[in-house]
Amino acid sequence: MSSDEAPRGPEDREPERAPEPETAAEHAGEGVGGDMPETPAHADEADASADSDESEESVEPSPEAKPEPALSGRQRLAAALWPPRVNRAQLVVALLLFALGLGVAFQVRANTTQNQIRGARQDDLVRILDEVDARQQRLDQERTQLQQSLTQLQTSSNQAKEAQAQIQLKEQQLGVLAGTVAATGPGVTLTIKDPGGNVQAAMLLNTLEELRAAGAEAVQINNVRVVAGTWFSDANRGTVTISGTTVSEPYVFTAIGNPQDLDTALNIPGGVVQSVASDKGTATVKRSQSLDVTALIPLSTPDYAHTTHP
Amino acid sequence: MIAVLGLVLGVVVGLFVQPDIPAAWVPYLPIAIVAALDAVFGGVRAMLDGIFSDKVFVVSFLSNVVVAALIVFLGDQLGVGSQLSTGVIVVLGIRIFSNAAAIRRHLFRA
Numbered sequence: 001m002s003s004d005e006a007p008r009g010p011e012d013r014e015p016e017r018a019p020e021p022e023t024a025a026e027h028a029g030e031g032v033g034g035d036m037p038e039t040p041a042h043a044d045e046a047d048a049s050a051d052s053d054e055s056e057e058s059v060e061p062s063p064e065a066k067p068e069p070a071l072s073g074r075q076r077l078a079a080a081l082w083p084p085r086v087n088r089a090q091l092v093v094a095l096l097l098f099a100l101g102l103g104v105a106f107q108v109r110a111n112t113t114q115n116q117i118r119g120a121r122q123d124d125l126v127r128i129l130d131e132v133d134a135r136q137q138r139l140d141q142e143r144t145q146l147q148q149s150l151t152q153l154q155t156s157s158n159q160a161k162e163a164q165a166q167i168q169l170k171e172q173q174l175g176v177l178a179g180t181v182a183a184t185g186p187g188v189t190l191t192i193k194d195p196g197g198n199v200q201a202a203m204l205l206n207t208l209e210e211l212r213a214a215g216a217e218a219v220q221i222n223n224v225r226v227v228a229g230t231w232f233s234d235a236n237r238g239t240v241t242i243s244g245t246t247v248s249e250p251y252v253f254t255a256i257g258n259p260q261d262l263d264t265a266l267n268i269p270g271g272v273v274q275s276v277a278s279d280k281g282t283a284t285v286k287r288s289q290s291l292d293v294t295a296l297i298p299l300s301t302p303d304y305a306h307t308t309h310p
Numbered sequence: 311m312i313a314v315l316g317l318v319l320g321v322v323v324g325l326f327v328q329p330d331i332p333a334a335w336v337p338y339l340p341i342a343i344v345a346a347l348d349a350v351f352g353g354v355r356a357m358l359d360g361i362f363s364d365k366v367f368v369v370s371f372l373s374n375v376v377v378a379a380l381i382v383f384l385g386d387q388l389g390v391g392s393q394l395s396t397g398v399i400v401v402l403g404i405r406i407f408s409n410a411a412a413i414r415r416h417l418f419r420a
Contacts, residue, residue: 072416074416074417076357076358076360077357077358077417080357081314085312086312088364089364090312090313091312092364092368093312093313093316093353093364093367093368094312094313094315094316094317095316096316096346096367096368096371096372097313097314097316097317097320097350098316098317098319098320098323099320099346100317100320100343100346100347100350101316101317101318101319101320101321101322101323101324102320102321102323102324103320103324103339103342103343103346104320104321104324104343105320105321105322105323105324105325106324106339107339107340107343108324109324109325110336110339123391123392124392
């Protein structure tokens with residue numbers, strides 16, 4: 001930067017009188033024998049400030065600095081920076097600083113390109129390796145834990161799904177029994193025609209008992225679903241009240257079950273068909289492979305009874 | 311001025327040239343850079359004191375770099391390389407700070 005500090009020293013005392021010629025003289029002097037005038041001045045200075053350059057210069061060089069009290073540090077800096085001078089000292093210092101800048105840039109580049117490991121020492125490498133190993137172990141453990149919990153969740157999810165499917169199946173089955181869902185399947189259709197009005201509630205109840213005994217799973221009479229709580233009551237001739245709904249003849253039983261069993265049960269001697277016939281009615285049984293029991297009973301939540309969990 | 315230009319040029323060239331440092335030098339380059347910085351700060355201080363000498367500067371620059379690298383190299387051979395390089399950095403840092411303080415007093419009188 002200011003390598004020409006020393007040569008300027010003696011000359012800068014004079015420029016107060018004649019600045020212009022002085023600079024010219026300076027350049028001329030350097031151009032001719034640049035080293036010659038400098039060397040004496042430097043010789044003492046170099047000895048005196050060889051180490052003071054960095055550390056204790058304030059003590060010894062002070063006598064050297066005395067001859068130029070007029071110049072402050074700021075002025076010296078400005079003078080060194082401008083105007084630019086080309087001489088040996090400047091060039092040498094520029095070369096060194098070029099090398100420094102090069103080194104700094106290289107080091108910064110090498111550091112930022114994440115190959116810091118390349119220049120690391122053995123101890124550091126071992127430490128880094130240990131850290132990476134420990135981190136890998138931690139991550140492995142974490143992975144194992146996560147996989148375990150994933151398996152658990154999948155298992156429980158499968159179990160929940162299965163339980164839900166079973167519950168749905170159960171609901172369907174119970175719904176058929178309770179009359180809250182429609183049912184379909186093979187069965188028989190029993191039509192009782194009673195023009196004389198002799199068939200009464202007891203007769204229909206017997207018929208229902210016969211069907212149930214023969215394995216009927218879902219039964220409907222005309223448009224009334226028959227379940228466990230269904231009741232029959234006599235109304236006028238030719239009509240019967242079933243669970244509050246008045247049904248008139250002909251009475252059509254739709255029963256889902258084994259068609260052969262149901263048919264046989266209805267036609268046994270002294271059974272439903274003969275009883276109806278003796279009441280001057282007609283009962284006809286028709287087997288079918290596909291019947292629909294579509295009448296429903298509204299689902300009512302019990303007010304007092306609650307489920308007990310085993 | 312030429313010297314400042316040299317520094318700037320060095321940084322620019324270093325940024326644009328793909329650095330290819332020999333692997334053996336890599337541990338010593340940062341230390342050498344800090345040592346050189348110390349020399350540069352010392353030189354600036356000397357300049358502000360009016361006692362700058364290019365000879366002293368060159369010698370101190372080169373010897374700083376060489377000695378710092380040598381110390382670290384020796385430390386590596388002895389197995390205390392990282393500790394020694396830390397020590398060298400600390401010492402050089404202290405010197406840089408004290409030189410910077412002197413420069414600051416010169417420039418700002420504070």
